[in-house]
Each structure stands twice: as structure tokens, then as C-alpha cells.
Amino acid sequence: MAEYKGMAQPSRAGEKDMRKIHMEPIPDELKPEKALEYLDEYRKKFRSFVMAMESCTKCGQCAENCHTYLGTRDPNNIPTNRAELIRKIYRRYFTLEGRWFGNLVGAEDISLDVIEQWYSYFWQCSECRRCAHVCPFGIDTCEVTMAGRQILHWLGITPKLHADVGGAMEKVGNHTGLPKPGIIDTLEFMAEECMDEFGIDIEFPVDKPDADIMYVPSSADFLLNPYTLMGAGMFFKYIGANWTIPSTVTEAGNFGLLFDQRYTQRHNVMRLLNAAQNLNVKKIVWGECGHGWRAAKMYVPSLADRPIRWDITHLHDEVAYLINTNQLKLDPSKNSKPTTLHDPCNYVRACGLNDNMRTCIKASVANYVEMSPNGADNFCCGGGSGILFDDKEMYQKRIELSWKKAEQVRATGIGKDGNGILCAPCSICKAQLYPMVEEHDLGVEVKGLIDLVGMALDFK
Amino acid sequence: MKLLIGQILPFITITIFVLGVFYRLGRWVGARIVHNVTLSDPWLKSGGEVAVKIGTEAFLFRSLFKFDKALWAGAFIMHFALLNVLGGHVVGFGLLGEQFAYIPGITAEMSKDASNLLGTVFGIVLFLSIAYLLIRRFSISEVKSISNSSDVVWLVYLLLIVGVGNIMRLFHQFHIEYEPVRDYIVALFTLQPVVGMELLESYFFLTHFLLVQILLIVFPFSKLMHLFGMFAERWIVNRVYHDPAPGMPNIDIPAARKAGLGLPSGGGGESASEGV
Numbered sequence: 001m002a003e004y005k006g007m008a009q010p011s012r013a014g015e016k017d018m019r020k021i022h023m024e025p026i027p028d029e030l031k032p033e034k035a036l037e038y039l040d041e042y043r044k045k046f047r048s049f050v051m052a053m054e055s056c057t058k059c060g061q062c063a064e065n066c067h068t069y070l071g072t073r074d075p076n077n078i079p080t081n082r083a084e085l086i087r088k089i090y091r092r093y094f095t096l097e098g099r100w101f102g103n104l105v106g107a108e109d110i111s112l113d114v115i116e117q118w119y120s121y122f123w124q125c126s127e128c129r130r131c132a133h134v135c136p137f138g139i140d141t142c143e144v145t146m147a148g149r150q151i152l153h154w155l156g157i158t159p160k161l162h163a164d165v166g167g168a169m170e171k172v173g174n175h176t177g178l179p180k181p182g183i184i185d186t187l188e189f190m191a192e193e194c195m196d197e198f199g200i201d202i203e204f205p206v207d208k209p210d211a212d213i214m215y216v217p218s219s220a221d222f223l224l225n226p227y228t229l230m231g232a233g234m235f236f237k238y239i240g241a242n243w244t245i246p247s248t249v250t251e252a253g254n255f256g257l258l259f260d261q262r263y264t265q266r267h268n269v270m271r272l273l274n275a276a277q278n279l280n281v282k283k284i285v286w287g288e289c290g291h292g293w294r295a296a297k298m299y300v301p302s303l304a305d306r307p308i309r310w311d312i313t314h315l316h317d318e319v320a321y322l323i324n325t326n327q328l329k330l331d332p333s334k335n336s337k338p339t340t341l342h343d344p345c346n347y348v349r350a351c352g353l354n355d356n357m358r359t360c361i362k363a364s365v366a367n368y369v370e371m372s373p374n375g376a377d378n379f380c381c382g383g384g385s386g387i388l389f390d391d392k393e394m395y396q397k398r399i400e401l402s403w404k405k406a407e408q409v410r411a412t413g414i415g416k417d418g419n420g421i422l423c424a425p426c427s428i429c430k431a432q433l434y435p436m437v438e439e440h441d442l443g444v445e446v447k448g449l450i451d452l453v454g455m456a457l458d459f460k
Numbered sequence: 461m462k463l464l465i466g467q468i469l470p471f472i473t474i475t476i477f478v479l480g481v482f483y484r485l486g487r488w489v490g491a492r493i494v495h496n497v498t499l500s501d502p503w504l505k506s507g508g509e510v511a512v513k514i515g516t517e518a519f520l521f522r523s524l525f526k527f528d529k530a531l532w533a534g535a536f537i538m539h540f541a542l543l544n545v546l547g548g549h550v551v552g553f554g555l556l557g558e559q560f561a562y563i564p565g566i567t568a569e570m571s572k573d574a575s576n577l578l579g580t581v582f583g584i585v586l587f588l589s590i591a592y593l594l595i596r597r598f599s600i601s602e603v604k605s606i607s608n609s610s611d612v613v614w615l616v617y618l619l620l621i622v623g624v625g626n627i628m629r630l631f632h633q634f635h636i637e638y639e640p641v642r643d644y645i646v647a648l649f650t651l652q653p654v655v656g657m658e659l660l661e662s663y664f665f666l667t668h669f670l671l672v673q674i675l676l677i678v679f680p681f682s683k684l685m686h687l688f689g690m691f692a693e694r695w696i697v698n699r700v701y702h703d704p705a706p707g708m709p710n711i712d713i714p715a716a717r718k719a720g721l722g723l724p725s726g727g728g729g730e731s732a733s734e735g736v
């Protein structure tokens with residue numbers, strides 16, 4: 001079912017899929033009362049959620065600042081209205097105001113319809129946090145989306161895409177289901193490609209014991225974004241690093257952040273820490289993945305089950321540091337096509353990667369054009385939080401959700417001769433933008449940032 | 461009735477207001493900041509930067525200014541006028557309009573005139589700016605779609621309070637002097653026999669006073685708590701954060717480049733290799 005009473009919805013994981021990720025679905029007739037029970041638990045725990053429920057003045061500032069509303073013009077995609085889908089229930093059951101004044105203050109009884117509304121609209125939000133950035137109070141509707149998705153998950157309602165990804169991660173250590181032999185084959189093939197195309201001789205050490213650096217790539221780089229992996233490989237070769245890729249965590253992403261922070265996300269954190277301990281590495285360096293970087297940088301400290309012995313940095317941080325200290329020779333003329341940067345939301349609003357990304361790209365390309373707005377003000381690509389659904393209704397939504405991004409890219413003018421480069425250094429952004437630049441006919445090719453750095457490195 | 465509104469209700473009002481505010485703050489404190497959801501727009505590196513960020517948001521409405529000038533104008537003027545009107549109530553009644561006489565060269569007479577003028581101006585500005593926000597609530601379709609009835613009720617209610625207050629100021633025949641009000645308040649809250657009950661003979665004063673008390677009673681349970689909510693929310697999303705230091709262990713780039721690593725003739729090696 002991809003629609004419920006006219007609302008688009010992603011297709012759901014079946015009972016078997018849910019059990020694989022350790023959830024026992026709740027029968028429909030029990031869902032409303034269980035939803036209240038879970039909501040009550042959630043609100044007693046998370047202040048970020050409580051404040052989003054209790055301090056909005058309905059000023060409306062967030063409306064024109066959310067790409068989902070700009071793309072769909074659906075009032076339920078206005079951030080405060082999205083939050084209101086839970087807030088109306090929250091008020092009715094958990095506030096005096098709502099119990100006394102009911103409808104006057106917008107309180108409403110729980111029902112299956114409301115739960116289905118949650119499923120539709122919390123899965124159109126990309127958890128990009130632009131609403132928090134613009135709200136006069138800093139109200140973070142992403143926190144409400146996270147609450148909504150967690151409750152839905154506990155009820156047994158999760159998109160099939162996300163549930164499958166969670167299951168694959170648990171089974172093989174990455175989202176694409178690629179087992180270790182496949183990883184090794186792919187990496188060998190990429191090393192050959194790198195030699196053929198750039199004349200650079202690299203290798204990808206897997207599970208190398210006592211490596212200094214554990215590099216965690218996005219699994220999408222093995223299949224969809226090979227130049228990102230090659231770029232990283234060239235960079236590590238250039239600096240002569242003693243590095244390795246852990247076969248148990250060939251995944252920078254952590255979909256637990258997006259649908260189940262209690263079990264799935266936590267479990268992935270343990271997996272990461274175990275890998276670092278087993279390989280006895282000194283530092284963890286993260287690959288290009290926006291939500292995954294947020295999960296690693298900001299959530300590992302609060303989810304880890306032991307003291308953390310490793311600094312975790314992002315590859316862009318490390319490259320920028322070496323550029324700033326004049327240790328890399330980069331030749332921007334190797335990337336001469338007009339290039340713009342799409343700022344992944346998690347990088348700029350949750351991880352502070354704004355300046356370092358610019359340091360990297362400006363040193364690596366000859367013809368750089370800023371998009372407007374950019375940095376922390378940037379708009380999401382429309383795929384944020386992995387809403388990369390392929391069913392007909394949701395794919396149509398994805399085109400709408402990327403409308404603002406398309407307008408921004410068009411305004412830079414880089415695609416007018418059909419040879420622009422849209423640098424989008426995040427696997428979800430890439431997966432969203434590959435088809436979307438075609439849908440919107442933008443005349444650009446999508447690339448990662450390390451791709452460009454790798455190609456600009458001057459090995460001579 | 462007047463006894464109730466003038467001598468009993470004020471104590472009930474204050475009790476509910478104070479306990480209510482503590483009840484709400486307690487609810488907020490009871491839930492924790494579980495994960496670090498600081499906004500990096502950009503990172504704030506010290507307590508001073510946090511204070512500047514929260515301060516400019518709270519007192520200048522910085523984000524509104526940046527993203528929506530029309531809303532900023534209405535909201536800022538409304539709150540600025542409100543702040544002055546509230547402050548004016550305290551110092552105006554407290555010092556009988558002679559507050560400016562503390563400035564050298566200003567006489568008590570001049571101070572009273574200034575106090576009157578400021579009070580009148582801010583009263584009118586406040587009324588107009590609330591009216592502007594009310595019109596905005598209906599005329600902008602997005603704002604209309606996010607409004608609950610209570611959002612409109614609040615604005616109308618404030619218009620009533622401010623409107624009645626303005627009438628007492630602007631129309632001579634309904635005017636109320638500072639002094640009896642001060643004496644009334646002082647007597648009330650020092651638990652002395654209440655004086656100045658004749659103030660409540662004025663239906664405008666009675667209405668104004670009653671409406672304000674109802675506002676204060678409902679305040680802790682309403683959206684007006686954003687006065688405190690604003691700081692509680694920013695306390696979550698605007699915190700100090702320091703990135704871990706960059707720099708990778710055991711790398712020697714000059715040596716690597718000298719050895720020609722990566723160049724086919726140089727120190728290349730096997731391709732994907734599994735560790736031993």
C-alpha cells in the first residue's frame with residue numbers, strides 16, 4: 001500500500017522483515033493505545049522533543065524555509081504542522097491546556113488515521129533541520145520526526161527500504177548486503193580502474209591488523225560512487241598512511257538514526273567500536289555520508305557502551321587540515337569544469353563541516369561557483385534521512401522534494417553548457433541527485449568531494 | 461464582586477502563576493538532553509559566544525530578521541513595546557512617573573510629562589503591532605493554516621487588555637492617576653487594610669485589572685510560556701562544541717612523496733590486500 005486516504009506513503013516492511021530487526025508488529029486495534037504509551041515514554045525522556053511540543057508560537061517562519069513545503073505546497077509539510085500531527089495528540093493527553101480546552105487549542109483524540117498521517121508525513125521530512133536553524137526559538141522539528149518514526153517503528157510500521165537496510169547491516173555490516181568476498185573483489189577492481197584511468201597505483205587494505213587509521217567508507221561507494229572510494233584510496237596513498245577498511249563495518253551510514261535509535265543505531269555503534277578494538281587502530285576516519293557522519297560524530301558519545309578510545313574525524317576534516325598546513329599539492333586545473341557545492345544538511349547544520357568542505361573544494365577545482373543560499377542556510381536535496389523510495393507515489397514526491405534544490409542549481413548557471421559538476425559529498429544526496437538532475441534537466445554531473453580531491457592530487 | 465476581584469483574586473492569581481510556571485519548568489527539566497543536538501550554524505566555541513547567540517535571538521530576534529523582515533518588524537516592535545509598557549507599569553506606578561528625574565537636569569515635572577508621553581506612544585504602538593500580527597494571521601495562507609483558534613484568541617485578548625488600557629490613557633474622563641494605584645497595590649501586598657477600592661468603580665480599570673489577572677492565571681498553561689521556552693530550547697541547540705583535533709597518526713608526507721608512492725614506477729604494491 002503506497003497510499004492511505006489520499007496520503008502518499010512508502011511501502012512497508014512486512015512482519016518477517018520487522019522480526020529480522022527485532023520488532024514484533026502490534027495488531028491494528030491495539031495501535032492507538034500503544035502509540036500513546038510509547039509517546040508517554042518518549043516525552044518523559046527527551047527534552048528536545050518536549051520543547052518542540054511546548055514552545056512553538058505558530059509564527060510561521062518555518063513554512064517558507066522547508067524544502068518539503070516549497071516543493072509540495074502541502075500544508076502538512078510546514079514544519080510546525082508536521083510537529084502538530086503529534087502535538088495535537090500530545091496536548092490532548094499530556095497537557096492541562098489540552099485536557100481543559102480541547103479543540104480550542106488544537107487537541108485531538110488518537111486514532112488509526114492519525115497514526116497513518118504520521119507515517120505519511122514523518123517520512124516526507126528529511127530531518128534536515130533547516131527549520132531549527134530558522135526558528136526564532138530554535139525548535140527542532142527533526143526531533144519530532146525522530147520521535148514519530150521511533151513510535152511508528154515500535155508499532156511495527158517502518159518503510160521496507162529502511163527495515164531491509166537495518167537487516168543487511170546486522171547480517172553483513174553494510175547497507176547493500178555486499179559480503180566480504182564481494183568487498184575484496186570490488187576493491188581490487190577499483191584499484192585496477194584507478195591505474196587505468198589515472199595512472200596511479202593504489203591498494204585498499206582490508207582488515208589490516210595494527211593499521212593506524214580505520215577508514216569507514218559508505219557502502220554505496222562500492223557500487224554507485226566508485227570515484228569516491230578511488231579518491232580516498234589515492235589520498236591515503238599520497239600521504240603514505242597506514243590505513244585499513246574494516247570488513248565488519250563497510251558502512252559509514254547508520255540507518256538506526258533514521259528509524260530506530262534505540263536498538264538499530266545503538267547496535268551499529270557497538271559494531272564500530274568492536275571493529276576498532278579488534279584491528280587495534282589509533283584513529284577512525286569517516287567517509288562521505290551525511291547522516292552517517294552525524295550519527296558517528298554526535299551520537300557515538302551518547303550511545304557507546306564503554307569509554308571511547310579513538311578520535312573520530314571526517315576525511316574532509318583531515319584533507320582540509322593538510323591543505324591549510326600546505327602539505328598537499330593539488331592541481332585544480334585537473335578539474336576545470338564549472339563546479340558548485342551542495343552542502344549536505346547533516347554536515348553543515350549538525351557537524352560543523354562547512355569551512356572544511358570549502359577549503360577542500362576550492363583547492364581542487366578551477367572554476368568554483370557558490371550556490372545561494374549555501375552553508376548552514378542551504379536547502380536539502382530532498383532525499384535526506386534516506387527517503388529514497390522508488391514506489392510510484394513516493395518517487396513522484398521525491399521529484400517535488402528536490403524542486404528547491406533544482407532551482408538553486410539552475411541559478412548558479414553551471415549547467416547551461418551541459419558540463420557542470422554538482423559536488424554532493426554524501427551518499428544519500430548522491431543517490432537522490434543522480435536521478436533528480438535528470439528529472440529537472442540540470443545539465444550537471446553529480447560527484448563527491450573526495451573524488452575531486454583525489455583527481456586533483458599532484459603525485460609527481 | 462469588587463471585593464473578590466480587588467482583594468482576593470490577586471492572591472489566587474499570583475499563586476497559580478508562580479506554581480504554574482514552576483510546574484511547567486519542572487516538566488521540562490524532568491526530561492533530559494539525551495543526545496548532542498547542538499546546531500553547527502556555526503559551532504559556538506565559548507560561553508561568551510553562546511550568550512551572544514542566545515541574547516541576540518532573545519532580544520533582537522536575529523533569525524526572524526535574517527529570514528523574514530516583515531514578521532521581524534511586527535514581532536520585534538510588538539515585544540519591544542510590550543517590554544516598555546510592562547516596565548512602564550512598574551516604574552511608572554512605583555515612582556509615580558518621576559523615574560527620569562534621577563537623570564541630572566530633569567525635573568520631576570519634565571519626568572512626568574516624558575513618562576506620560578512614552579506610555580501613550582508605546583500603548584498605541586503595542587495595540588497597532590498586535591493588530592498587525594492578527595491581520596497577518598489571516599492574510600498569509602501558511603500562517604492561517606498553522607493557527608489554532610487559541611492563537612487568534614490570544615491576540616484578540618491582548619488587544620482587549622491594551623485597548624482598555626489605552627482608553628484610560630487617551631480619554632481624559634476615564635483617566636486614572638498613578639498615586640492611588642500605587643497605594644492600592646502597596647496596601648494589598650503588604651497585607652494592610654486595602655485602600656483605593658474606589659478605583660474599581662471605574663469599569664475600565666476593573667475590566668483591565670480582571671483581564672490581566674485571567675491572563676496571568678492561564679499564562680503558565682499556554683503558549684505564552686515561550687517567554688521561558690525560548691531559553692530552554694536554545695539551551696539545547698546552542699551549546700559549546702569543540703571538534704576533535706585533526707591530524708593522522710604516523711604519516712610523513714615528504715617521505716611518502718620522495719618515495720614516489722602511487723606512481724607506477726615508485727613504491728606501489730599489491731592491490732586489495734587482505735591483512736594477515
Ligand code: HEM
Binds near residue numbers: 136539593618690
Ligand atoms: C524573552 C521574552 C520573549 C521573547 C524572546 C519572545 C519572542 C517571541 C517570538 C520570536 C515570537 C514569534 C513572532 C511572532 O509571532 O510575533 C513571539 C510571539 C508572541 N509573543 Fe513573545 N516573546 C517573549 C515574551 C512574551 C511575553 C511576556 C508575552 C506576553 C504577553 C508574549 C506574547 C507573544 C504573543 C501573543 C505572540 C504571538 C504573536 C502572533 O500570534 O503572531 N511574548 N514571541
Ligand code: SF4
Binds near residue numbers: 055057059060063134
Ligand atoms: S518557526 Fe518555530 S515558533 Fe515559528 S511556527 Fe515554526 S516551529 Fe513554531
Ligand code: SF4
Binds near residue numbers: 066124132
Ligand atoms: S527537518 Fe527539514 S524537512 Fe523536516 S520539517 Fe524541518 S525543514 Fe522540513
